[in-house]
Amino acid sequence: MTRNRLQAVRRALAAHHVDAFLVSENSHIRYLTGFTGSNAVCFVTPRRAVLITDGRYRSQAPAEVDGATVVIARQSLFAELSERHLVRPGMRVGVEEEHLSAASLRTLRRLLPRCSFPAMSPLIERMSAVKDASEIRRIKRAVEITDAVFAKVLIAIEPGLRELDLAAEISYWHRKYGADSEAFDPIVASGPRAALPHARATTKKIRVGEVVVLDFGCRYQGYNSDMTRVVALGRPSAEMQKIHGIVREAQQRAIDAIRPGMEARALDAVARTHIEKAGYGKFFVHSLGHGLGIHIHDSLRISSLSSELLHEHAVVTIEPGIYLPGKGGVRIEDDVLITRGGCSVLTRSPRDLIVL
Amino acid sequence: MTRNRLQAVRRALAAHHVDAFLVSENSHIRYLTGFTGSNAVCFVTPRRAVLITDGRYRSQAPAEVDGATVVIARQSLFAELSERHLVRPGMRVGVEEEHLSAASLRTLRRLLPRCSFPAMSPLIERMSAVKDASEIRRIKRAVEITDAVFAKVLIAIEPGLRELDLAAEISYWHRKYGADSEAFDPIVASGPRAALPHARATTKKIRVGEVVVLDFGCRYQGYNSDMTRVVALGRPSAEMQKIHGIVREAQQRAIDAIRPGMEARALDAVARTHIEKAGYGKFFVHSLGHGLGIHIHDSLRISSLSSELLHEHAVVTIEPGIYLPGKGGVRIEDDVLITRGGCSVLTRSPRDLIVL
Numbered sequence: 001m002t003r004n005r006l007q008a009v010r011r012a013l014a015a016h017h018v019d020a021f022l023v024s025e026n027s028h029i030r031y032l033t034g035f036t037g038s039n040a041v042c043f044v045t046p047r048r049a050v051l052i053t054d055g056r057y058r059s060q061a062p063a064e065v066d067g068a069t070v071v072i073a074r075q076s077l078f079a080e081l082s083e084r085h086l087v088r089p090g091m092r093v094g095v096e097e098e099h100l101s102a103a104s105l106r107t108l109r110r111l112l113p114r115c116s117f118p119a120m121s122p123l124i125e126r127m128s129a130v131k132d133a134s135e136i137r138r139i140k141r142a143v144e145i146t147d148a149v150f151a152k153v154l155i156a157i158e159p160g161l162r163e164l165d166l167a168a169e170i171s172y173w174h175r176k177y178g179a180d181s182e183a184f185d186p187i188v189a190s191g192p193r194a195a196l197p198h199a200r201a202t203t204k205k206i207r208v209g210e211v212v213v214l215d216f217g218c219r220y221q222g223y224n225s226d227m228t229r230v231v232a233l234g235r236p237s238a239e240m241q242k243i244h245g246i247v248r249e250a251q252q253r254a255i256d257a258i259r260p261g262m263e264a265r266a267l268d269a270v271a272r273t274h275i276e277k278a279g280y281g282k283f284f285v286h287s288l289g290h291g292l293g294i295h296i297h298d299s300l301r302i303s304s305l306s307s308e309l310l311h312e313h314a315v316v317t318i319e320p321g322i323y324l325p326g327k328g329g330v331r332i333e334d335d336v337l338i339t340r341g342g343c344s345v346l347t348r349s350p351r352d353l354i355v356l
Numbered sequence: 357m358t359r360n361r362l363q364a365v366r367r368a369l370a371a372h373h374v375d376a377f378l379v380s381e382n383s384h385i386r387y388l389t390g391f392t393g394s395n396a397v398c399f400v401t402p403r404r405a406v407l408i409t410d411g412r413y414r415s416q417a418p419a420e421v422d423g424a425t426v427v428i429a430r431q432s433l434f435a436e437l438s439e440r441h442l443v444r445p446g447m448r449v450g451v452e453e454e455h456l457s458a459a460s461l462r463t464l465r466r467l468l469p470r471c472s473f474p475a476m477s478p479l480i481e482r483m484s485a486v487k488d489a490s491e492i493r494r495i496k497r498a499v500e501i502t503d504a505v506f507a508k509v510l511i512a513i514e515p516g517l518r519e520l521d522l523a524a525e526i527s528y529w530h531r532k533y534g535a536d537s538e539a540f541d542p543i544v545a546s547g548p549r550a551a552l553p554h555a556r557a558t559t560k561k562i563r564v565g566e567v568v569v570l571d572f573g574c575r576y577q578g579y580n581s582d583m584t585r586v587v588a589l590g591r592p593s594a595e596m597q598k599i600h601g602i603v604r605e606a607q608q609r610a611i612d613a614i615r616p617g618m619e620a621r622a623l624d625a626v627a628r629t630h631i632e633k634a635g636y637g638k639f640f641v642h643s644l645g646h647g648l649g650i651h652i653h654d655s656l657r658i659s660s661l662s663s664e665l666l667h668e669h670a671v672v673t674i675e676p677g678i679y680l681p682g683k684g685g686v687r688i689e690d691d692v693l694i695t696r697g698g699c700s701v702l703t704r705s706p707r708d709l710i711v712l
Contacts, residue, residue: 037554055641056553059681075661097459102451103475105458119459168531171538175524178559181541182527197412198393203534285411305431325415 003067005032008127009044016120018094020045020087022108025099027294028124030222033068035061041077042068043086043093050086052077078104082111094120125299129291130313135223136337139293139315142179142225143335143346145218149173150229150349157356159208159233163188167201170216179218183226183296187215194230194328197286197321208234211328211353217296224296226317227347228333232355243280243322244330244353250274250320251332251351254288258318258336258343264306271320272304280322283329289317292335314338315346359423361388364483365400372476374450376401376443378464381455383650384480386578389421397433398424399442399449406442408433434460438467450476481655485647486669491579492693495649495671498535498581499691499702501574505529506585506705513712515564515589519544523557526572535574539582539652543571550586550684553642553677564590567684567709573652580652582673583703584689588711599636599678600686600709606630606676607688607707610644614674614692614699620662627676628660636678639685645673648691670694671702 009021009032023042029035032042033051037060040053049068053061054077061070073080081087093112095105097119108117131139152173153166167186174182189199191210199213206212210233217226230244250271257270268288275284287306291298292315300308300316310316316338321331334347365377365388379398385391389398389407393416396409405424409417410433417426429436437443449468451461453475464473487495508529509522523542530538545555547566555569562568566589573582586600606627613626624644631640643662647654648671656664656672666672672694677687690703 036556058641059679060552060555095458097462098457100458101454102456102458102461103453106453106475119462164531164534168528171527171531172524175520175527175557178520180556185537196416199416200392200536201531285414323415 002032002034005127006044006049006067009123010046012123013044013046013094016094016123017092018118018120019091021094021120021123022096022117023124024096024104025124027222028096028099028128031124031128031294033065035065036222037061039077043081052080076107078107078111087112087115089114091115093117096120096124098122122299128294129299130311131293131315132313135293136313136315138221138223139225139335139337140346142218142220142223143227144348145174145177145179145220146216146225146227147347147349148177149216149218150214150227153214154231154354154356157206157212157231157233160205162203162205163190163201164203166206166212166214170214174218179220180222181219183217183219183224187213189213189329192326192328194330195323195325197323197329197331206233209236211236211240211330213329213331215331215333222294224292224294225335226292226296226333227335227349228319228331229349229351230330230332230353232353235355236353239324240328240330241353243324246275246278246280247320247322247330247332248351251318251334254318254320255334255336255343255345258310258338260310260312260338260340262310264300264302264308264310265304267310268302268304268306271318275320275322283322283324284320285323286321289319291316310338312338312340358388358390361483362400362405362423365479366402368479369400369402369450372450372479373448374474374476375447377450377476377479378452378473379480380452380460381480383578384452384455384484387480387484387650389424391417391421392578393417395433399437408436432463434463434467443468443471445470447471449473452476452480454478478655484650485655486667487649487671488669491649492669492671494577494579495581495691496702498574498576498579499583500704501530501533501535501576502572502581502583503704504533505572505574506570506583509570510587510710510712513562513568513587513589516561518559518561519546519549519557520559522562522568522570526570530574535576536578537575539573539575539580543569545569545685548682548684550686551679551681553679553685553687562589565592567592567596567686569685569687571687571689578650580648580650581691582648582652582689583691583705584675584687585705585707586686586688586709588709591711592709595680596684596686597709599680602631602634602636603676603678603686603688604707607674607690610674610676611690611692611699611701614666614694616666616668616694616696618666620656620658620664620666621660623666624658624660624662627674631676631678639678639680640676641679642677645675645689647672666694668694668696
């Protein structure tokens with residue numbers, strides 16, 4: 001699998017007018033070679049691929065890596081490029097400009113003054129945006145795990161628990177069900193805090209009459225899930241019920257509208273228009289969704305500004321929301337696989353406002 | 357507190373020959389302003405400080421930020437710098453070269469062609485390496501939580517559990533005890549996998565006769581803890597007992613040797629020499645430790661190459677290890693506050709090889 005991907009990178013070198021590609025983003029390195037460590041670069045030329053990492057991975061790297069030669073760096077990873085003569089004078093070495101610090105680029109220029117380091121277009125992002133069968137299987141498993149975790153959270157939730165207690169349950173069950181890790185720190189936002197779209201869990205206790213926004217996901221074999229649900233403890237206010245209905249309908253309309261070839265901003269508009277017509281447009285303060293895969297935010301952005309085209313075999317989140325400062329908020333988020341005829345919703349948890 | 361830090365940044369501007377400083381690293385932004393969100397930049401001039409973030413943080417940012425004006429970006433964060441005329445033509449704007457992508461630097465140059473963006477020395481890293489009383493209190497609490505979590509793990513551990521099950525316990529108890537999040541994905545490496553210094557938890561089951569390396573930590577109010585302990589299920593092999601004794605002695609010698617003003621590599625040498633003399637030098641494949649604070653890897657590196665000087669009010673890890681490929685490994689890691697006369701070990705968990 002990874003060998004095919006390295007081959008695809010090699011084929012892209014000429015089109016990008018470079019002699020080699022220096023991959024520096026960890027999940028891209030995993031995508032291309034299988035290496036799961038946290039400190040490496042991968043150097044790909046038409047004839048070879050070399051993974052450079054440090055001594056902590058001396059045993060792990062050869063066991064994981066397929067299709068690339070493993071080099072254990074004696075000093076810095078970049079210094080190996082010149083010391084081992086992997087980079088020859090005059091070479092054009094494409095770099096991942098979005099995933100390389102300005103300091104690292106300066107170091108490369110200093111170590112290899114006779115080479116150039118043009119920014120590549122987001123090559124791995126584009127390759128990995130089209131999921132193959134094995135990737136879709138992993139994403140589906142990550143989503144299944146997150147669905148199962150939500151069922152456990154529904155059993156655990158009760159008045160008097162702190163937001164952190166629910167985050168603890170989420171963290172626990174994700175791992176018990178076999179996730180590599182969480183995709184991000186769970187968002188558990190109750191009562192007025194539900195108006196904060198990205199509130200982390202705190203020591204605040206959950207009370208009867210409050211709604212709780214839960215946004216969480218996991219990573220399974222390198223692939224992410226991401227889900228948001230809203231739970232009410234006791235009967236929620238009429239306004240919360242109303243905005244939940246609006247958000248749910250906005251999400252359903254977006255899901256129904258998804259087609260490959262569609263502009264991302266047109267899809268955003270489907271949900272946004274519904275929320276605007278209901279009078280809550282200015283309270284939908286973020287974009288409709290994002291690509292999902294080896295990154296929790298994969299390349300496809302579904303925002304009002306995005307002219308990207310939806311395409312088959314992409315996985316995206318669809319997550320409209322309404323946030324009323326001081327009162328509370330609602331977001332509903334599903335993971336969706338784009339198919340030839342439309343899409344397949346991967347998330348199975350009920351989307352209704354669950355009243356406990 | 358954060359106002360004093362912003363003042364210190366202001367005082368540093370002239371020394372760095374810049375008109376302003378653009379802070380782009382999230383934990384540095386939190387350090388300077390209190391903002392805990394994940395998408396922001398902070399722009400500091402001699403007369404003002406502006407935090408620019410996105411619409412998701414419209415309510416959260418003003419509630420958290422002290423000493424800076426909050427701006428909600430309409431498009432990209434950087435575009436606000438020019439559109440709001442925060443940056444004037446000809447300005448020299450220092451950037452965090454280590455924490456700014458090459459792409460972002462190019463964007464800044466395109467948006468603000470008449471300005472320059474010199475790399476600042478690691479200013480916030482250096483400021484935050486000297487901990488004040490409130491920071492030390494938070495680190496101590498993070499370490500206490502991790503100690504308490506280890507006690508829970510010792511109760512939970514038993515043959516037949518998967519490494520992931522222990523990771524689940526660690527994740528759960530960290531949050532139950534009030535941590536914001538984990539500092540990193542827990543390392544749970546059993547049997548031969550203990551020879552991999554950075555092995556993540558897997559579905560491998562833990563068996564009688566194996567040693568298990570547990571490396572974990574949490575973040576509490578933005579400050580990290582980091583600890584490693586070794587547990588044996590049943591009587592460990594004579595070789596594992598032997599290397600545990602060597603590592604423990606190497607760590608103790610390093611702790612006893614710590615003095616402010618000492619070169620970091622001299623401290624590394626204290627532990628490394630002991631391990632080398634015992635015949636295991638080539639199996640100690642990483643550096644002795646690292647600074648700890650708002651980053652899990654703070655600026656001070658305690659390696660054989662580091663000429664940095666240890667200083668009072670730094671917190672560092674001391675974590676020698678020996679890794680025998682195919683057999684197993686040992687690492688013992690404590691968090692240590694450097695004091696005027698030496699150091700104070702913050703981690704309280706027993707350092708012995710715990711046999712269950």
